[in-house]
Amino acid sequence: MQIKRLRLSGFKSFVDAADLRIEPGLTGIVGPNGCGKSNLLEALRWTMGETSARSLRGAGMDDVIFAGTNTRPARDFAEVSMLIENAGEESEVVRRIERGAGSAYRIDGRDVRAKDVALLFADSATGAHSPALVSQGRIGAIIAAKPAERRAMLEEAAGIAGLHVRRKDAEQK
Numbered sequence: 001m002q003i004k005r006l007r008l009s010g011f012k013s014f015v016d017a018a019d020l021r022i023e024p025g026l027t028g029i030v031g032p033n034g035c036g037k038s039n040l041l042e043a044l045r046w047t048m049g050e051t052s053a054r055s056l057r058g059a060g061m062d063d064v065i066f067a068g069t070n071t072r073p074a075r076d077f078a079e080v081s082m083l084i085e086n087a088g089e090e091s092e093v094v095r096r097i098e099r100g101a102g103s104a105y106r107i108d109g110r111d112v113r114a115k116d117v118a119l120l121f122a123d124s125a126t127g128a129h130s131p132a133l134v135s136q137g138r139i140g141a142i143i144a145a146k147p148a149e150r151r152a153m154l155e156e157a158a159g160i161a162g163l164h165v166r167r168k169d170a171e172q173k
């Protein structure tokens with residue numbers, strides 16, 4: 001799967017509409033501290049279905065909406081659109097959130113459930129919790145982790161974390 005284009009409006013610091021074309025190959029994002037590099041990766045994770053506000057460095061989901069500055073008023077919605085190509089087919093995934101009203105998803109203009117978006121990404125190494133997305137501070141956390149914690153991270157990356165949950169569940173029956 002390839003992400004070909006990312007459009008943001010009102011997402012975190014991206015108050016004005018931003019339209020980024022992502023070319024094949026390696027993409028680097030550079031810029032001074034606080035310019036929004038991490039916000040861009042969070043926009044990807046959010047659009048792919050991230051449900052944890054904390055992992056998006058917020059207290060609640062509405063914190064992804066532009067909160068205003070001294071010179072600009074807050075926005076009341078945020079929208080991110082991702083154009084992806086999967087096995088030669090393009091689709092556009094959109095997530096939109098309105099302040100106080102929650103969020104909704106569209107795939108190619110059709111209203112869909114969060115589950116449909118999760119399914120779209122399930123069979124490729126993408127998705128909101130993909131080990132391909134390494135957040136800031138995560139490398140340090142892995143190095144500093146206790147062996148048991150590190151094992152849990154590796155199991156999650158290998159996709160076997162769910163097996164333990166199911167085993168525990170089976171043992172209790």
Ligand code: ATP
Nearest residue numbers: 012013033034035036037038039063064065066067
């Ligand atoms: P660094 O190099 O330090 O990692 P960065 O380029 O990753 O920086 P980000 O963390 O993406 O920067 O951006 C932080 C900026 O985004 C801060 O200025 C913060 O105020 C702004 N920001 C985050 N959420 C919102 C929001 N809801 N509304 C407005 N601005 C926001």
Ligand code: MG
Nearest residue numbers: 037038039136
């Ligand atoms: Mg950062």
